[in-house]
Amino acid sequence: MAEKTIEIEVLRYDPEKDAEPYFQTFTVPYVEHWVVLDALTYIKDEIDQSLTFRWSCHMAVCGSCGYNIDGEPHLGCKTFIRDFYPNKVRVEPLANFPIERDLVVVQDDFIEKFADIKPYIIRERHNTVDEGTYKQSRAELIKFKQYTMCINCLLCYSACPQYGLNPEFYGPASLSLAHRYNMDSRDEGREERMEVLAAEEGVWGCTFVGACSRACPKDVDPAGAIQQIKIAATSDWMKEKLMPWGKK
Amino acid sequence: MKHLLLKLEPIIWLLFGQGILLGTLLLTGWVLVVGVLAPLGITPLLSFSDAHELAATLIGRVVLAALIALPLWKGAHHLRHVFIDLGGADRDATVAPLLYLIALAGSVAGVLAVIRL
Numbered sequence: 001m002a003e004k005t006i007e008i009e010v011l012r013y014d015p016e017k018d019a020e021p022y023f024q025t026f027t028v029p030y031v032e033h034w035v036v037l038d039a040l041t042y043i044k045d046e047i048d049q050s051l052t053f054r055w056s057c058h059m060a061v062c063g064s065c066g067y068n069i070d071g072e073p074h075l076g077c078k079t080f081i082r083d084f085y086p087n088k089v090r091v092e093p094l095a096n097f098p099i100e101r102d103l104v105v106v107q108d109d110f111i112e113k114f115a116d117i118k119p120y121i122i123r124e125r126h127n128t129v130d131e132g133t134y135k136q137s138r139a140e141l142i143k144f145k146q147y148t149m150c151i152n153c154l155l156c157y158s159a160c161p162q163y164g165l166n167p168e169f170y171g172p173a174s175l176s177l178a179h180r181y182n183m184d185s186r187d188e189g190r191e192e193r194m195e196v197l198a199a200e201e202g203v204w205g206c207t208f209v210g211a212c213s214r215a216c217p218k219d220v221d222p223a224g225a226i227q228q229i230k231i232a233a234t235s236d237w238m239k240e241k242l243m244p245w246g247k248k
Numbered sequence: 249m250k251h252l253l254l255k256l257e258p259i260i261w262l263l264f265g266q267g268i269l270l271g272t273l274l275l276t277g278w279v280l281v282v283g284v285l286a287p288l289g290i291t292p293l294l295s296f297s298d299a300h301e302l303a304a305t306l307i308g309r310v311v312l313a314a315l316i317a318l319p320l321w322k323g324a325h326h327l328r329h330v331f332i333d334l335g336g337a338d339r340d341a342t343v344a345p346l347l348y349l350i351a352l353a354g355s356v357a358g359v360l361a362v363i364r365l
Contacts, residue, residue, distance in 0.1 A: 161333055200250075204257045207329035230261055237258035 004030035006081055007088035008039050010051065013099050021099065023090075024048075030085055037065050037076035040091065040103075053103035060217055063151030066158065067103050068092040073155035075217045094158035096167075110154060113170050116196055117178035122189025140185040147180030147225060149218040156212035156222055162205055169205040170196070172212035172222035179225035182232070190232075198233035206230075249341040260325055260348065266314075267322025275315055304365045312365075316358030317351075324351035 005027045013021035026043045034042075037055055044051045056062040058077045065076035070090050081089055097105035127134060156172035157163050163171045178197055182190045197203055206226045213223040285291040294302065302308050324347040331343050 165332070165335065165337060198258075200254050200257075204254065204261075207333050208326075209333065230258075231265075234258040234262050238262075 006030040006085050009088050009090045011092040012102055014101055032082050034081050035077050036069055036079045036081060036089060036091060039081055040076060052101045061151060063153030066094050066153040066155045068095055068158060073158035073215045075153060078217055094154055096158055096164040110157060113174045117174050118189055118193055119177045119181060121181060121184060121187045124188060134186045136185055144180045144183035146220055147176050150177055150220050151218055153217065155215045155217060159211035159215035161209055162207050166205060168201045170202050175203060175229060176220060176222035176225035179229050194236060197229050203229045203233060249345060253344055263318060263321035264325035267318035270314055271319040271322050275319055278315060309362045309365065313359050313362045317355035320351040320354040324348050
């Protein structure tokens with residue numbers, strides 16, 4: 001019996017050679033347990049070594065293999081080709097980012113925004129080794145734990161129509177990571193971050209589409225984080241206007 | 249205008265948020281009871297004078313004013329963002345004030361009507 005195969009249609013683009021991106025179709029063996037990343041690896045190893053894509057862990061932890069698969073942002077290592085068989089699978093780079101080459105996108109904009117929101121614990125004074133670790137209650141941990149699951153895969157940026165329309169917008173992952181540190185009982189950097197967050201390019205740029213939370217492969221809820229930051233920003237605004245003598 | 253809109257964003261968002269809460273919870277129940285269940289005789293129908301008396305209490309007036317005004321702000325804010333999502337960000341400085349003025353006018357009219365009950 002002939003071996004079953006499946007077609008993988010990949011967007012190709014080499015800015016040094018191609019005037020514009022184009023689709024190339026590859027036929028690969030159909031293996032039931034293969035994910036899209038396996039199919040891409042087969043193409044690179046057996047058919048066309050020039051195919052360029054990011055990947056690393058193959059277990060939805062590193063966040064490297066985000067692609068637009070059949071028009072929706074997914075991790076290549078978490079999307080089975082059996083869900084498409086016998087139809088072909090179309091693989092494109094993530095939307096809303098410039099293409100570096102083939103499926104690799106330029107992430108510079110995200111990296112800059114990510115640095116702006118200070119995604120680390122800020123304290124005036126850190127405990128010495130002798131003073132020991134910081135203690136945190138379960139309730140304190142629950143406030144931010146889900147946001148620590150973000151793997152910076154950028155699927156949420158690809159899904160977010162606002163980021164596509166307005167590149168100044170800080171976008172879902174940066175905002176939810178900022179919220180993660182704002183909600184951490186060990187952190188004292190909320191005021192610094194709110195300068196960035198409570199701006200038009202910050203949370204007020206979000207138009208409540210919610211596509212980010214739907215796209216997240218780690219079940220983080222960036223849309224929820226953004227709405228919670230809006231509550232915090234509104235609370236700061238009220239305190240500033242109604243109690244100008246008080247502290248935020 | 250853009251600067252003013254940004255300055256007012258927290259208060260507009262607060263009205264929007266309360267509008268969602270009331271619009272989805274209370275207003276839906278209100279329409280269900282007053283518009284469907286009561287006319288079908290499933291729930292008791294208040295006479296006009298009883299309904300008027302209930303609405304004219306302080307709590308009745310506050311509830312009615314909130315039910316009229318806040319969903320208008322919810323609608324205005326949502327429409328503004330739908331407009332932005334459809335690529336209208338360039339005209340936001342015109343569209344947003346227009347929508348908020350409609351919400352404001354509706355709110356003022358609603359509150360005045362409630363006061364005159």
